[in-house]
Amino acid sequence: MAWSRMSQDRPHGSRCTQNKARSAKVSSTSLPRMPQTNKSRNAPASDSPGSVQVGATGEDPESVSREVSLAAGDAGGSGGGGGVEDNVGDSEIIKSPSDPKQYRYIVLENGLRALLISDYSGPAASEDEEEDGEDEGEEEEGEEEEEEEEEEDDEESGDETEDEDDEERGSDDDGDDREGKKKKGNAEKQSAAALCVGVGSFSDPSDLPGLAHFLEHMVFMGSEKYPSENGFDAFLKKHGGSDNASTDCERTIFQFDVQRKSFKEALDRWAQFFICPLMIRDAIDREVEAVDSEYQLAKPSDSHRKEMLFGSLAKPGHPMGKFCWGNAQTLKQEPKKKKINVYKRLRAFWKKHYSAHYMTLAVQSKERLDTLEEWVREIFSKVPNNGLPKPDFSDMLDPFETPAFNKLYRVVPVRKVHALNITWALPPQEKYYRVKPLHYISWLIGHEGTGSILSVLRRKCWALALFGGNSETGFDQNTTYSIFSISITLTDEGFQNFYQVTHLVFQYLKMLQTLGPQQRIYEEIQKIEANEFHYQEQIDPIEYVEDICENMQLFPKEDFLTGDQLMFEFSPEVISAALSLLTPEKANLMLLSPEHEGQCPLKEKWFGTQYSMEDIQQEWMQRWIGHLELNNDLHLPAENRFIATDFTLKPSDCPDAEFPVRIADSDRGCLWYKKDNKFKIPKAYIRFHLISPVIQQSAKNVVLFDLLVNILGHNLAEPAYEAEVAQLEYKLVAGEHGLVIKVKGFNHKLSLLFHLIIDHLADFSASPDVFSMFSEQLKKTYFNILIKPEKLGKDVRLLILEHSRWSMVEKYQALTAGLTSNELMEFSRSFRAELYAEGLVQGNFCSTESVQFLQYVTDKLQFSKLPAEVPVMFRVVELPLKHHICKVKSLNKGDANSEVTVYYQSGPKALREHTLMELLVMHMEEPCFDFLRTKETLGYHVYPTCRNTSGVLGFSVTVETQATKFNTELVELKIEEFLASFGEKLNALTEEAFNTQVTALVKLKECEDTHLGEEVDRNWAEVVTQQYVFDRLNREIEALKQMSRAELVSWFQEHRGQNSRKLSVHVVGFGAEENDEEGGDKKQDEEGKDEGLSCSTYGEVSKLTFLPASPKIEGAVAVMDIPAFTEGLPLFPYHKILE
Structure with missing residues (x-):
């Protein structure tokens, strides 16, 4: 899988562990993230970007250059609605032809740069007058949202994707209601704003590590104009809003959303963070504890631990080596000892770095552009400009040109995982955003089809997953360097052969360097990205403005909306220059495994990670830097048959309905259907729930079902990967009572992907080697779930409340007792023997096409009807009238x-x-x-x-x-x-x-729903629980x-x-x-050596x-x-x- 800002959403938004599901897999992942203030507990989490097609032509976008000219020409006139003519945007800002919003870029007298985004042409623009008369009720408490996410896979899955199983099967365990998702879809969107300050943790003073992150917390704690400590959050809650913030290496971002009628007042309250925050002494002492607690929660995260260890390899004095989180030690105890006045230093840091001339602001609301401009000028002109030059680290290049970098580091992880990370530190690549060389390289490295690195490793049963590229977080890409990283989740056998795994990676890189950049492949990626941009679906305003305000720090005005998405120009020279740097003698190898316990005498200072450092074995290094032979099993991917070329909107063949209608019903299954006539996009969603009575019969059966779904995903990985890169997504969910299959994307080739999944389920097989590999992996997965307090707490609570539920501990016991591949094959036959198939199809399919999906499931799987109805929920115990x-x-x-x-x-x-x-x-x-x-x-x-x-x-x-x-x-x-x-x-x-x-x-x-996926999620929740x-x-x-x-x-x-x-x-x-x-914690001596290595962690x-x-x-x-x-x-x- 390739990492990139284009192909994978970055973690952001409502939690510091917010997760974005990896498209088209049984698992989900997220990328490492810098510290983040956990403010908004239900800030919207978007689906992957879809599209809004206003009057589709059914054409095939031929090239990015055509996309760009079409979009720019369209900038003034998309969308309908009264009074739109006087709301014309800036034609220089290139936007998607499907984007009905209008944009205007302004620079205030204090230097603050703002992008105004008017949703005025949307469907609810005419409703505003009635709302403005509503009482805003300035009384009482509002909210500081913290919604229980219980989303299973948090940032700790990092690159290694361990928690896949937990997320999938937990989806309907305990329906924690998330009001942010529960939307009727016929009123207006939230209004939202985000502001990016061009300063981050790189600017922390050496004697106060974590000060930038701490300041990001403190500005929330009241202002001169609005002194109430939680006043902003209380105001937002009263008006249905949420907020959040995050600190990165060179940027700090704040964002909020709120109901439109309260947007102007919310803007004024929020702007005080940057005009006159109070930051009183009493609040400072207390908020240090929140920062410290955030650090403590991050400590068991392997992705954060790796990040801190990697940063420690930088040259002395380089900001990559800074401790960006901050904790009670660095912000309270040490300053007290050294007589540092944190209150004064915090205010001085704010005064020096929170200056208007390196702030970028994005605001989105269903207002005219002139109205938004008036508000922004009135409110944000008061942000001070100190005239000081922006912090600049661009002269601190080559942070990892040190003897310690090109070594093998053995690391003891928190979770049970074997993982190999191969990392290069390259010159900064952001300036090549029009070419995106790392995206091109990561697309090939992370490919999972025939001839790829992962394909060969999977056949050898050496690896389960591979990710390659640059996540574009500030840690991975900044003005001092860009990372290129390949992370491979290894099996037990792969761990034993990690040098051979590394050898295969270098053989593939040698092949890419020998063949040189391929225009055919570049244009294929370019076409996929162009299709996605052309038919771009809207995302939640709070997410959108967060992305845009950061883009404004990185790209020129015309590319604010496209700079992180499109591949503009093929430059073999730029790509070759990056490729040529990915050599064995410049690589850092990091090998994570529980097997390293007791062998790692060194300890990283802040997160306590145990590790050892050694030279890469000479015999292997000689093979790699000498005449490295090419591997005939490795080759470039063939032409992709899943790329959509037909974007025609289909006519309805049945009456329009507000809600899904059951269009097929039998004793073996039923199908719900709704044609999309609102978003008008050439995309669709297909979802099926295959309900079986055998899953919950025993803990052993639940484990066998988990294995079936994981191995089915493994069997699909190679044949379905082309569909994944062509923006078709699938997900297999091991639900409590059945298999859930989710497929979405451009409808033109979507049925091919759906048929592929059903075919593989019908012909399911698992060789003894593959069975053994996934049994061992599933043990690690269960272990990694159970060691997280929030997961264990949920498991215990539901074990008490839900009758006949099998706990994670019972599943772990069943798995460790021993299972065989024959038992799995027997279970797969009994699972398929009797089913009830319930489906939902929404989007750009007509009803006659949709019925065929249910027909294909029943014909291909050849199952019998259920002998009795299978409940899709548990019975719950009635707790006694006692605590x-x-x-x-x-x-x-x-x-x-x-x-x-x-x-x-x-x-x-x-x-x-x-x-x-x-x-x-x-x-x-x-x-x-x-x-x-x-x-x-x-x-x-x-x-x-x-x-x-x-x-x-x-x-x-x-x-x-x-x-x-x-x-x-x-x-x-x-x-x-x-x-x-x-x-x-x-x-x-x-x-x-x-x-x-x-x-x-x-x-x-x-x-109002921002995209079709929100409506589908709501309808699917009714289908999968059979409530309707x-x-x-x-x-x-x-x-x-x-x-x-x-x-x-x-x-x-x-x-x-x-x-x-x-x-x-x-x-x-x-x-x-x-x-x-x-x-x-075990003790650590003065030299950073770890005592007590014989004791298992x-x-x-x-x-x-x-x-x-x-x-x-x-x-x-x-x-x-x-x-x-x-x-x-x-x-x-x-x-x-x-x-």
Whole structure:
């Protein structure tokens, strides 16, 4: 798989661990990211960019140059709607022909550069007048969003993609409601703004590591004009908004979104970060703890650990070696010892670096350009310009030209993974953005088709995945260098043969260097990117402005929208220059494996990574730099048969419908269908759920199903890879009750990909070698899931609540007990023997074509009907009317991170109660953040969540903390203290504040879909749970409009009183506060050597260690044996939230 900003979204947005799914795989990945303030908990996460075609012509975009001229010529006139003629944009800014927005670039007198983005021509522009009259209700608390993401694969999967399984099977476990996704699709989009400051962690002073990141936190804490510490977040929550920020090496980005009627006031409040932030002393002391907690949460991440270790190899004094995160030691304890006044230094840093002349701003709203310009000039002209030159590091080239770089580093990872990273440090490549040489090279290196590196390695059973390229984060690409990295996830056998694996990589590079850059291949990539740009689908405004404000720092005005997407010109000289630098004598080898434990005497200073350094074996180096023979198994990819050439919009062959309609129904399956007549794009989505009764029969069967889905993905990887690079995406999901198949992309060749997947399922096979390889890998995957406190906490909670669920520990036990390939083949036959196939097709297909997909599934798989209906959810236990607490020790030995979740069960309720619970949690979010994080500094991640567990409702509050600072029982008491204070606030809630929050939630639910995928996700959630309430949002909106303040207050009191059904789950980390002697960390001597190497850092995960509760938690009953506790509890009936 190639890494690049073009082909893979960068991690950003609502969480510092936000994950972007890798297209067309069984797994998902994300790239390493610099520190990020965790502000917005439901900032939208987009699908991969799609397209909006206004009046499609069905043409095949011939070349990028044609794309560019077409787009530029179209800049003034796309889109309809009243008053559009006087809203003409800047024709010099090249945009997609499918983009209805208008753009204007302005430079303020203080030097701040702004791009104004007008959505005015969109469908809801005429609705604005009625909203402007609405009461904005300046009362009470809003929110600081922290939505429980429980998305399975976080940044720690990094390059190695370990957590694939968890994400896929967890999707419907515990439907944590994400209001950001629940949109009716017929009102207006959110308004959004993002500002990029051209300074980052490279500018940290040497005596205050992490200051830039700390400043990014501190500017949120009130301003002279709006002094309330959480005032901005409270304001956003009242008006349905969210915010976030992130610090990179040379840039810092802030972004927010909000409902349009409040956009101007939100802009003014937000602009104060850059005009007059308070940064009071008291807040400084407390916010250091949030930064420290963020660092502690990042410590177990292998991707962050590798990044810090790699940075430490830079020349002394080069900013690549800086500790960009910051923690309590660097920002509090050391400064105190050295008598450094952090308050003064922080203000001085802000004054020096937060200057208007290196800020870029992007604002998007459904306003005329003139209105946006008036607002931006009025508000942002007050940002000071100090006239100082922007920090410039471009003279600090070749940071890794050191003897320590061209070595082999053996590293002990946190997770169980074998991975080989081959890395080169190249001169900065950003200036070649029109050619994108690294994208061309990574496209070939990361190819997975016949003749590729990964194809050969897979045949040898040496590797599972390969990623190549440059992620375009600030760490990977800045003004001092650009990285080119190849990361290979190895099998046990591949680890033993890692030198041969490296040899194969150098053979492939030698082939590329010998053949030289190929125009045919460049033009194929160019055509794929051009198609995607031409039929570009809109993305959520908050994501869009974040990308654009950063692009404004990198590209000239005409390329603000295209610079990171298009391949403009083929330059063999530029590509050859980059290729020629990828030589063995300039490479750094980093080999990660648990096998290295006990052999690595060195320790990285900040993250504690154990490693060793050695020379690359001379015999191998001589082979590589001598006359390296080419490998006949390696060759360039053939012409791609999956590239779309027909972009015609199909006519409808049935009446238009607002919601999906069942167009085929039999005892073996059914199909739901909706033709897209809104977004008008030549794309489609095909989704199927193949429901089977055999999966949940035993833990062994669940494991065999996981193996089946993983090996099916492996079997598909090579034949389906061409489809993937042609912007067709597939995903295989091992669901709890069936196999989910998701396919999307340009509809022209989409059926080819779908048929390929079904064919491979019908003819499923697994050789003993492949079976053995994936069994070993799945053990590592389960281990890597169980060592994460948040995953373990979820597993324990759902094991208690959901009857007949198999826990991750039970699956790990079943796998380690031993399975055979014959058992897998027998399971695959029984799985396919009896199924119910339920599908949804949406987009640019007519109904007659869509029915054929269901027909193909039933004809090809030849399954019988189910003997009895298979429920697609679990039955849930009814918790007793008493507080129960389940404390388990973290399975990540030595990790300080703990998690506490306090859950209140409501029961199987109706849609009205579900909506009431959403409203309650929306009220709760900002006060929860303010109390538990800002004031009590318990942890970085704190959030309340709506819980829909197999149809049974509840709500919870979660805090992720560290055992080096807090005992989990103390955290539990603080959560209770918060809930008591929240109850008092709720009692004092005014009607005005209540109505404001109701309006905000209604507006969120009415928010216009930005692309077809959002509508599909919403409809698919109804299909996969077999609820079919496609108008759920309409019903929720009606319910909200009828709710009263008294109803909300009494609902909360009812669930908090004597009759509450309360369950607390604690995952207890290692540290002094939990009476662990070593506090979770082994000692390190002065030389950075690690003592105690004989002691394993890998804990045992095949069983849970239950801990008793102390008398501090009054009246709580400890759960020390889950089956014994749940055995006698009554079960709620199967329940769907329908009416």
